Amino acid sequence: MGGYAGYVWSAYGITLAVMIANVWAAYRYHAKWRERALEEGMAKISGRQPRVKKIS
Amino acid sequence: MHIFLLILKRDLRLAFRRWNELATSLLFFIIIASLFPLASSPEISQLRDYGGAVLWISALLSSLLALDGLFRTDAEDGSMEQLVLSPAPLGVIVLAKITAHWIVSGVPLLLVAPLLALSFYLPLEALPVFIAAIALATPILSVLAAIGAALTVTLRGGGAIIGLLMLPMMVPVLVFGTWATEAAVQGDNPNGALLLLASLAILSVSLGPLAAAGAVKVAME
Amino acid sequence: MGFMHWFYSLASPPHVYRLAGRACPWFAGLAGVFLVAGAYGGLVLAPADYLQGDGFRIIYVHVPSAYLGMLAYVLMATSAAIGFIWRMKMAHGLAVSAAPLGAWFTFLALVTGGIWGKPMWGTYWQWADARLMSELMLLFLFLGYIVLRESFDDREKADRISAILAVVGVINVPIIHYSVEWWSTLHQGPTIAKLDEPSITMDMLIPLLFMLIGFTAFFGWLLCKRLQGEILNREKRTRWVQELIRGASA
Numbered sequence: 001m002g003g004y005a006g007y008v009w010s011a012y013g014i015t016l017a018v019m020i021a022n023v024w025a026a027y028r029y030h031a032k033w034r035e036r037a038l039e040e041g042m043a044k045i046s047g048r049q050p051r052v053k054k055i056s
Numbered sequence: 057m058h059i060f061l062l063i064l065k066r067d068l069r070l071a072f073r074r075w076n077e078l079a080t081s082l083l084f085f086i087i088i089a090s091l092f093p094l095a096s097s098p099e100i101s102q103l104r105d106y107g108g109a110v111l112w113i114s115a116l117l118s119s120l121l122a123l124d125g126l127f128r129t130d131a132e133d134g135s136m137e138q139l140v141l142s143p144a145p146l147g148v149i150v151l152a153k154i155t156a157h158w159i160v161s162g163v164p165l166l167l168v169a170p171l172l173a174l175s176f177y178l179p180l181e182a183l184p185v186f187i188a189a190i191a192l193a194t195p196i197l198s199v200l201a202a203i204g205a206a207l208t209v210t211l212r213g214g215g216a217i218i219g220l221l222m223l224p225m226m227v228p229v230l231v232f233g234t235w236a237t238e239a240a241v242q243g244d245n246p247n248g249a250l251l252l253l254a255s256l257a258i259l260s261v262s263l264g265p266l267a268a269a270g271a272v273k274v275a276m277e
Numbered sequence: 278m279g280f281m282h283w284f285y286s287l288a289s290p291p292h293v294y295r296l297a298g299r300a301c302p303w304f305a306g307l308a309g310v311f312l313v314a315g316a317y318g319g320l321v322l323a324p325a326d327y328l329q330g331d332g333f334r335i336i337y338v339h340v341p342s343a344y345l346g347m348l349a350y351v352l353m354a355t356s357a358a359i360g361f362i363w364r365m366k367m368a369h370g371l372a373v374s375a376a377p378l379g380a381w382f383t384f385l386a387l388v389t390g391g392i393w394g395k396p397m398w399g400t401y402w403q404w405a406d407a408r409l410m411s412e413l414m415l416l417f418l419f420l421g422y423i424v425l426r427e428s429f430d431d432r433e434k435a436d437r438i439s440a441i442l443a444v445v446g447v448i449n450v451p452i453i454h455y456s457v458e459w460w461s462t463l464h465q466g467p468t469i470a471k472l473d474e475p476s477i478t479m480d481m482l483i484p485l486l487f488m489l490i491g492f493t494a495f496f497g498w499l500l501c502k503r504l505q506g507e508i509l510n511r512e513k514r515t516r517w518v519q520e521l522i523r524g525a526s527a
Binding site: 003004005007008010011012014015018019022023025026027029030031032033034036037038040041044 | 316320330331332334335338339342377378381384385388389392393395396495498499502503505506507509510513514518519522523
Binding site: 203207208210211217220221223224225227228231232235238252256263267270271274275277 | 414417418420421424425428429434437438441442444445446448449452453456457459460463
C-alpha cells in the first residue's frame with residue numbers, strides 16, 4: 001500500500017474496534033435496564049426495595 | 057426598563073457590599089497573567105509574542121470565576137424564587153443582573169488589561185484596538201459565563217463545570233480577540249475581527265439572557 | 278391531521294419502544310451491507326491518489342466519523358429542544374441516546390484525523406488544522422452535555438437543563454467552526470496545514486457515499502438500541518414494561 005499500510009490499517013482498525021465496542025455497549029445498556037426492570041417487578045411483588053437510591 | 061434599572065441598582069448595591077468577591081476575580085486575572093512569564097521566559101521578544109494570548113486566556117478564565125456567584129447567592133437566600141415568580145420578564149431581570157456584574161467586574165478588567173498589556177510590551181499603537189476588543193469581548197464573556205452559572209446554579213462546586221461547559225463557546229471570542237490584537241500589533245487592519253466581535257456581542261447580549269433565564273426557571277422548579 | 282397524530286404518537290413510550298425495536302435489524306442490515314461494500318471500495322477499488330498515495334484511504338473512515346459527530350449533535354440538540362418545548366420524555370430520551378454515540382464518532386474523527394496527519398504533516402496532531410480544532414471543541418461540547426446530565430439527581434431537571442445547554446451549543450457550533458477556520462488560515466504553515474481532500478473523482482467518491490450511508494445506518498441502529506434501554510430505564514415501574522419483559526422471558 002505504498003508505505004502507508006500501517007496508517008491506513010490502524011485507522012480502519014481503531015474505527016472497527018470503537019464500532020464493535022459501541023455495539024456491545026448499546027446491547028449491554030438495553031440488557032442492564034431490562035434486568036433492573038425485572039428487579040423492580042420482583043420487588044413490588046415481594047414488597048422489598050430492590051435498590052437504594054443513592055443520596056448525594 | 058423600570059425593572060431593569062431597579063434590578064441593576066439592587067445588584068450594584070449588593071455587589072459593592074461584597075466587593076471582595078469582585079476584587080478576587082480581578083486579582084485572579086492579574087495573577088494568571090503574571091504566571092506566564094514565570095513559566096516560560098520574561099524576555100521581551102517572547103513576551104511580545106505570547107502577551108496577547110496570555111491576556112485573552114486570563115480574561116476568559118477570570119470571567120468564569122467572577123460569575124459563579126451571580127445566581128448562587130440569590131438562589132440560596134430565596135430571592136431568586138421571588139424574581140422568577142414576578143410578572144416582569146425574567147430575561148430582562150437576568151440581563152440587569154449580568155449588566156451589574158459586568159459593570160463591577162468587566163469594567164475594572166477593561167481598565168487593568170491595557171496596563172498589563174503594556175507590561176507585556178504591547179506596542180502603544182496597538183492599544184486602542186486592544187481596548188476596543190476587550191470592551192466588546194467582556195460582555196460576551198459575561199453572558200456566556202452567566203449561562204453557565206444559570207445551568208449549574210443548583211449544583212455544588214459549580215466553578216469548574218462552568219468552565220467545561222462554556223469554554224468551547226468562548227473560543228470564537230478568543231480567536232477574534234487575539235486576531236484583532238495581532239493585527240493591530242503588526243499594523244494590519246483589525247476591523248474584520250472587531251466587527252465579528254461586535255456581532256457576537258449583539259448576538260449574545262440579545263439571546264443569552266433568554267437562555268440563562270430559562271435555565272434559572274428550570275433550576276428553581 | 279395525520280402528521281400531528283404521528284407526532285404525538287411519538288410521545289408514547291411503548292409505541293416508541295416497539296418502533297425502535299423493529300427498526301434495529303433494518304438499520305443493522307443496512308449498516309452491514311454498506312460498511313462492507315464501502316470499506317472494500319475504499320481500500321481496494323478506489324485508485325490511489327496522485328499526491329497522497331494510499332494514505333488518502335483514511336478519508337473513508339475519517340469523513341463519515343466527523344459527519345456523524347455533527348449529525349449526532351444536531352439530532353441531540355433538536356430532540357432536546359422538542360422535549361423541552363413539548364415536554365416529551367421520549368425526545369429527551371433520544372437526546373440522551375445520541376450523546377455518547379456522537380462523542381465516540383467525534384473521538385474517532387480526531388484519532389483518524391491524527392493518523393492521517395502523520396504521513397501528511399509529519400505529526401499526529403496539528404493545532405493549526407481547523408477541522409481537527411473544531412472537532413475537538415465538538416467533543417468537549419458532547420462531554421459537557423454528558424457531565425452536566427450526570428450532575429443532576431432529578432431526571433426531569435437534568436433533561437431540561439441539559440436541553441438548554443444543547444441548544445446554546447448547537448447555535449455555537451457553526452460560530453466556533455468558522456472562527457477556527459479563519460484562525461487557521463491566518464496561521465497556516467508553509468506545509469499543507471489542512472487535511473487536504475484529494476481532488477475527488479467518481480470512483481473515489483462512490484465508496485465515500487457508501488461509507489456515509491453505512492455509518493449513518495450504524496448510528497441509527499445503535500441509537501434505537503440505546504433508546505430502548507433508555508425507555509426501560511425511565512419506564513421500569515410502569516405496567517406496560519412489566520408486562521413486556523414478563524412476556525418476553527416467559
